[in-house]
Amino acid sequence: MVSPAKRAKKPNPFWQLRTAVIAVIVLLIVWFIAAFALDQRLAFLPGTTSQEHRLFEASCSSCHESFKPVSNETCMRCHEAEMAKDAHGAKKFGDPRWAELLQKIDVLTCTACHEEHVPMFGRGVHLKPDLCMNCHEGIINGDLASHNGFTPDGCWTAGCHNFHDHRSISTGFLRKNMDQPDMLPKPELPALKVTTKLTEPPKPDLEKEFLGGKS
Structure with a gap:
């Protein structure tokens, strides 16, 4: 028979778990405060x-x-x-x-x-690269003869399609440019005008970002 004294010395699993949880919470709070104080925002990625x-x-x-x-x-x-x-x-x-x-x-x-x-x-x-198949699965399964047998990720990997702008492979574009060379003599990027609303990058302020203010 175990004496009351020995029974009292046996560690309680519940208290051990609670102590461990409290220790982890304290460490997280210290880490969080340190990140704020040192403005180490990459720690929150x-x-x-x-x-x-x-x-x-x-x-x-x-x-x-x-x-x-x-x-x-x-x-x-x-x-x-x-x-x-x-x-x-x-x-x-x-x-x-x-x-x-x-x-x-x-x-x-x-x-x-x-x-x-x-x-x-x-x-x-x-x-995943086959994302186009969510809507266009029929194209590689008989709806378009020229694409029969293409792989589900072909739209992405073949370089033919751009989700946001695929005008360059539309039939109208192809008909209009059939007499053009495959490559221009001097490849050029189209002019892209971007008007910025900020004159300089926003000043880092971790406190404002986490407390609801706008930088």
């Missing part, structure tokens, strides 16, 4: 930033407002010019005929395809 956005990953307020989700309006601060002729934009999917397709991918929301700090498949897109 939930994952890797895409290559395209890595330039300003330390400026959280460039994309984030407090703890709110990133909005389309935020993305347009930088991408408005290149999205001016978006072929898959609101003009198309505002049509109720395509409402069912929006249940598969809400393409009216930038972050449906371009969510940050998660594993990327390239081009700033986190969805």
